[in-house]
Amino acid sequence: MKKLVLIGGGHSHAIALKKWGMNPLSEVELTLITNVVKTPYSGMLPGYIAGFYSFDQCHIDLPSLAKYSHAKIYIDQAIGLDLEKNLVICKNNSPIPFDLLSIDIGSTPTVLSIPGAIEHTIAVKPISKLLQYWHQLIEEIQQNPQQKIRLAIVGGGAGGVELAFNIHSHLTQIYQQANQPLNQLELHLIHSGKRLLSERHPSLSRKVENLLKKLKIHLHFNETVDQVDETQNSIKKISCKSGLTLECDRIFWVTQASASPWLKQAGLTTDKRGFILVNDNLQSVSHPQVFAAGDIATMVNYPRPKAGVFAVRQGQPLLxxxxxxxxxxxxxxxxxxxxxxxxxxxxxxxxIASKAWFNIGPNSLLWRWKDYIDQKFMKQFKN
Structure with missing residues (x-):
């Protein structure tokens, strides 16, 4: 009996588990190791922040999926590998043996090098922690809508931009319902580049920047955060290399992704940021018994941005x-x-829809199209 072990319940593994359940291999024992029971679908997360979706609408129930695919499931955190003995080292369980291993644990924003960032900011990944903070913030504002709130988002890529739009939408709605002035919310977006969405066409950057300015969201370009402190009354202070300082109640960290350090420590060959280097078959370039997909993998011949669209597309070829x-x-x-x-x-x-130099929107038809795509993706895990 061969042992196939999957670490992480990311998009690629969710698809692989579903399709394995539809057509399993005999004489193979399948195991899933995940540190979350419900894994979020990143495509619907901004809509959830805005209040358009319920928790269950945008989360995949991993125990149900494991049951469907006849997989053993360990709710635990992988913290290391023994690649000589083919063992997964877990935080709470005994080492789990494998013949073949696949890793899909996503990424986290790079905060380690910034003094105070780990202690005083809210990283958008892991998403489960972000949502805990978000629910607390919503509750605080609903209980005391007369109090002004100052928020900052560090990172002006697609994730930071969408977070800004959707945080603004939900919180202004709360203030409106409480008959409070909308200037109760002060929202800052801090970006190290000279324009937002710097990986996309400049015309999209201009469009997005104009929309954010109309919402009175404060944009700060060419600003690199080099320290985050907390004052005695729990106010967060952001200091940038330029000399800019900002005081905020909460800071959301949405910068360039990084990888868990234990992957490199285990001996897997990684790129400069610690992501597992894989060949065209999604197989580790250093250890053929290890595969990887989603954000945690970097394809040697086809490097791509860390985006959910690639994780979804990799599910079928990975399986x-x-x-x-x-x-x-x-x-x-x-x-x-x-x-x-x-x-x-x-x-x-x-x-807004954007591909290469082309972009269109914003309009409600494109939102309905996006909603249809996202709901269709999630529907495959609901039954």
Missing amino acids: ENLKRSLEEKPLKPFIPQKEFLILIGTGDQKA
């Missing part, structure tokens, strides 16, 4: 190569698309 490896068949290469469409929700049930 196929895991099965082929177990059956000792030749593996099949996967080539990700170069240009990809993004749909940015603007917090008002409208969206």
Whole structure:
């Protein structure tokens, strides 16, 4: 009996588990190790922040999915690997043996190098922790809507921009319902580049910047945060290299992604940021018994941004190569698309569509299209 172990319940693994359940291999014992019971779908997270979706609408129930795929499940955190003995080292359980291993644990924003960032900011990943903080914040504002709130978002990529739109949408709605002035909310977006969404076409950057300015969101460009402190009355103070300082009640950290350090420490070959280097078959370049997909993997020949669209597309080819490896068949290469469409929700049930130099919106038709795509993706895990 061969042992296939999956670490993490990311998008690629969720798809692989579903499809394995539909067509399993005999004589293979499947195990899932995950530190969360419900895994969020990143495409619907901004809509959840805005209040458009319930928790269950945008979360995949991993125990149910494991049951469907006849997988053992350990609710535990992987903290290391023994690649000589093929063991997964867990925080709470005994080491778990494997013949074949797949890793899909996502990424976290880079905060380690900034003094005070870990202690005094809210990282957007892991998403489960972000949502705990978000629920607390909503509760505080609902209980005391007369009190002014100052928030900052560090990072002006797609994640930071969408978070700004949707935080603004939900909180202004709360103030309106409480008959409070909208200037109760002060929202800052801090970005180290000279324009937002710097990986996309400049025309999209201009459009998004104009929309955020209309909402009176304060934009700070070419600003690198080098320290975060907390005052005696729990106010957070952001200090930038330029000399800019900002005082806020909460800071959301949405900067460039980084990887868990235990992967490199285990001996896997990684890129400069610690992500597992994989070949065209989504297989570790240093350890053929290890596969990786989603944000945690960097394809040597096809490096791509850390975006959910790639994790979703990798689910099927990952499963196929895991099965082929177990059956000792030749593996099949996967080539990700170069240009990809993004749909940015603007917090008002409208969206902007962007691909290469082309962008359109925001309008409600694009939001309905985005909503349809997201709901369709989640529907496959609901029954």
